[in-house]
Amino acid sequence: MERGKQNIKQVVIVGSGLIGRSWTMAFTSAGYKVKLYDILSQQIQVAMEAVSKQMKDMEEMGVLRGSLSSEEQFSLISGCSDLREAVEGASFIQECVPENVELKKKIFKELDDLVGVDTILSSSTSCILPSKIFTGLKNVKRCIVSHPVNPPYFVPLVELVPHEETDPSTVDITYTLMKEIGQTPVKLNKEIDGFVLNRIQYAIICEAWRLVADGVVSPRDVDLVMSEGLGMRYAFIGPLETMHLNADGMKDYCEKYSESVRRVASSFGPVPEFSGEAADKINEALSKEIPSDPNHLGARREWRDSCILQLARMKKNIKSE
C-alpha cells in the first residue's frame, strides 16, 4: 500500500534543533505543511528565523529545493509549543530530540497516547535501536526509524529501520514520502546495531586507525586514500557495483579477486582502543592541519558543507542529463 501527498497532509517535527530544521526544509520543499514543536518555546522562534534565513540564502545561491519560492515554502511552517495541539491532524511525525534513549522513550510514549492509528511515528535517531524505543507502544505498527545523514538537505540518504512489529505498510508509506521530498531512502529488513551506514563507516575508521597505529601510513595520507581515491567513485557507485565494474561482472570479480580479498581481510587486526599513543599521534597530526578550536573547526565544516553542496548540485545535473 502506498500513500502519497494526498494522504499525508500535515507533518510534525518534534525538536527544532539542527536535524529538525533540516527536515522542516526538506518537507516544505515538496509543499508539505510543517508544524514545528520544541520543549523550549523560545527555541521554536530561533529555529523559524534560522530556517527563513537559510531558505533565502539557498534561493540566492540557486540551490533551494523544490519549485516553490523561499517565501512560499516558509509560509507552510507554523510553530507550536503545545504537543497535543501540534500533533492534532498529523499524518507523519518526525522526532528530532537529543540522542538519549530515556528521552526518546518518553517522547514516543507521549506521542503514542496522543495520536490516532493512522499517524506514523518516525525517529531521527542515529544509533538507538527501534526495539529500545518503540516496544510496548500501542501504535508500534506505525513506528519506524528514519535516520538521516548530516546535512540532510544535501545528503539525501535516509535509513529506514523497522521495529519487528512495524507494519510493512508503514515502511512503504515512509519510503514513498521520503522519495517524494527528494531524499533517497534505503530499507533495512531488520534492526542491527549501527544500522548500515555506521557499520560501514566504523569498518573504515577501524582499518584507517590500525594502518596509522601500525606505522604503515600517515594520518594525512590515509585520509587522502579516501578523499582522492575511493571516495571519488563512492560518491557515484557503491562497493558492490565497484566489484561488478572492476571485472567482467560480479562472477568474474569473485573468480579473479576473492582470494586476495579474503587473504587481506583476514589480516585485519582487532578493534582499536582509540586511546593511548596512537590517539595522541593522530590527534597531533589532525590538530596541526585543523586546530581543535571552534573557529578552525567551524571554518573547515563550512568548507566541507559547501563542497557537499556543490557535489549535490553536480550529481543532480548528471542525473537529469
Ligand SMILES: NC(=O)c1ccc[n+]([C@@H]2O[C@H](COP(=O)([O-])OP(=O)(O)OC[C@H]3O[C@@H](n4cnc5c(N)ncnc54)[C@H](O)[C@@H]3O)[C@@H](O)[C@H]2O)c1
Ligand atoms: N546532528 C547530526 O549530525 C545528526 C545526524 C543524523 C541523526 N541525528 C539525530 O537527530 C536527533 C536530533 O539531533 P540534533 O543534532 O538535531 O540535536 P539538537 O540538540 O540540535 O536539537 C534537539 C532539539 O530537541 C529539543 N528538545 C529537547 N527535549 C525535547 C522534548 N522533550 N520535546 C521536544 N523537543 C525537545 C531541544 O530544545 C533542541 O531544539 C538525534 O537523535 C540525533 O542522533 C543527528
